[in-house]
Amino acid sequence: xxxxxxxTPLGWLLVAWMASSHVPVAELSTWLAVFGLSWGVNLGxxxxxxxxxxxxxWQRRLVLGVAxxxxxxWGLMFALMSGRDAALDSALGAVLAGVGAINAPVxxxxxxxxxxxxxxxxxxxxxxxPLHPQPxxxxxxxxxxxLFFTLIGVYMAPISERVLEGIRLQLANAALAGQxxxxxxxxxxxxxxxxxxxQPNRRALDRLMAEQAALAGRDGxxxxxxxxxxxxxxxxxxxxxHAVGDEALKAxxxxxxxxxxEGDVCARYGGEEFVVxxxxxxxxxxxxxxxxxxxxxAERPLLAAPRLGAxxxxxxxxxxxxxxPQQLLTMADAAVYAAKRGGRNQVQVSVGGSPPAG
Numbered sequence: 001x002x003x004x005x006x007x008t009p010l011g012w013l014l015v016a017w018m019a020s021s022h023v024p025v026a027e028l029s030t031w032l033a034v035f036g037l038s039w040g041v042n043l044g045x046x047x048x049x050x051x052x053x054x055x056x057x058w059q060r061r062l063v064l065g066v067a068x069x070x071x072x073x074w075g076l077m078f079a080l081m082s083g084r085d086a087a088l089d090s091a092l093g094a095v096l097a098g099v100g101a102i103n104a105p106v107x108x109x110x111x112x113x114x115x116x117x118x119x120x121x122x123x124x125x126x127x128x129x130p131l132h133p134q135p136x137x138x139x140x141x142x143x144x145x146x147l148f149f150t151l152i153g154v155y156m157a158p159i160s161e162r163v164l165e166g167i168r169l170q171l172a173n174a175a176l177a178g179q180x181x182x183x184x185x186x187x188x189x190x191x192x193x194x195x196x197x198x199q200p201n202r203r204a205l206d207r208l209m210a211e212q213a214a215l216a217g218r219d220g221x222x223x224x225x226x227x228x229x230x231x232x233x234x235x236x237x238x239x240x241x242h243a244v245g246d247e248a249l250k251a252x253x254x255x256x257x258x259x260x261x262e263g264d265v266c267a268r269y270g271g272e273e274f275v276v277x278x279x280x281x282x283x284x285x286x287x288x289x290x291x292x293x294x295x296x297x298a299e300r301p302l303l304a305a306p307r308l309g310a311x312x313x314x315x316x317x318x319x320x321x322x323x324x325p326q327q328l329l330t331m332a333d334a335a336v337y338a339a340k341r342g343g344r345n346q347v348q349v350s351v352g353g354s355p356p357a358g
Contacts (some may be wrong), residue, residue: 001303008070009040011095018091022084031080037075042066063110067117074099075124082128083138093141096121097148104156111160118149194268196246197253205267208277209325215279217321224286226276226333227315228256228293231344233272240306248310251302259296264289275329283318283349290314290347296346311345 012035019028045066049059074096082089100118107114126142192204200208212223230252237245249272256266256274269275276293278286294314301309315335320326331350341347 008035011099015081015092015095019081019088021087023081026079031077034054034076035073038069042069064113064116067107068120070125071117071120072124075121075127077124077186079128082125082141089138089141093144096125096145098158100145100149100152103354104152108156108160108163111157114156115153118153122146122149176332197250197268198255199257199274200265200267202267202269205269205277206325208265208267212277212279213319213325216319221280222282222318224278224281224316224318225328225332226278226286226290226293227269227317227329227336228274228276228312229315229336229340230272231311231313231340233310236308236310240308244303244308245308248302248308252297252310252312255296255302256293259293260291261289276330281318283351285318286316286318287347287349290316294345294347313339314343314347315339315350316347317350 012032016028016032028195035040045062049062054057078092078096082092099121101308103117104114107117122142122145125145128138128142174270192207194201215221216223230248232250233245236248249268251271253266253268253274256276260276261268263279265277267275267277276289278289281289282331294312297312301307313336315336315338317328317331319325323331335348335350339346
């Protein structure tokens with residue numbers, strides 16, 4: 001609508017040129033002034049509707065008001081300038097018919113707006129007949145416009161309904177597609193997330209390690225792995241039950257997350273074992289992170305009621321291009337085993353693929 005309204009001054013110039021030799025300057029200037037004021041207000045209203053959105057009832061009423069104001073301005077043209085010359089009357093009628101035809105596709109999704117436009121245009125144009133009762137061309141123009149607007153309105157109605165139905169179908173399909181995307185994302189998230197702790201599961205871990213291995217092979221970027229095993233976790237389950245054990249696992253996962261850097265990932269490996277993937281991290285830095293995690297777990301209880309503390313044994317290993325992600329896990333697991341043999345609550349580092357000494 002705004003694009004169509006912006007081109008409206010071209011129609012003014014055409015009408016002014018055609019009527020300049022038949023219509024007094026005062027009447028022509030009056031029409032141009034009224035049209036200019038209406039045009040400016042209409043553009044402002046449409047700008048506001050476009051800014052705020054056009055879905056509300058009051059926005060639709062504003063658009064209908066724009067249609068009525070535009071129709072009245074064009075109808076006023078015919079009322080003021082007709083009845084002076086038969087050729088001019090025909091030309092003015094043709095202009096109004098052209099305005100109706102140009103606006104038909106503009107209002108294809110708002111048929112009420114189109115009816116408001118052509119109705120107000122015709123009603124004000126019809127006011128010209130009592131003002132000029134003698135010239136037959138005025139009456140012919142009014143009757144011709146009535147027939148033209150009636151026909152175009154009749155043909156436009158089913159087209160408009162089909163367009164609206166197509167839009168409704170597109171919106172319904174878009175909503176359904178959005179729901180399907182959300183459902184798929186949830187399924188994918190559930191498939192890659194441990195239900196108890198909310199951490200990535202073994203499937204997600206395998207994918208992440210494969211991605212890190214590919215980056216290391218392509219760009220030479222290091223990454224390291226920490227395998228964390230909660231010490232004596234079976235005793236927690238035996239003494240307090242599996243419900244408390246589950247709460248302890250959730251608290252442990254949260255404690256680990258608190259200590260990790262952005263980009264580090266903690267995944268539940270199985271049971272009371274967790275794996276931390278450290279991108280862009282060499283073995284020395286990985287050991288520092290492991291010590292920080294160990295201290296964070298041991299320094300305060302995991303649960304307040306029952307008051308339950310725990311320690312963790314950590315194995316660290318760095319990926320190298322001649323090994324697979326699974327071999328990296330095996331190295332970290334051997335380091336954890338050495339930490340447990342050495343008394344638990346400690347960090348051991350796997351160097352060169354050989355299990356560290358206890």
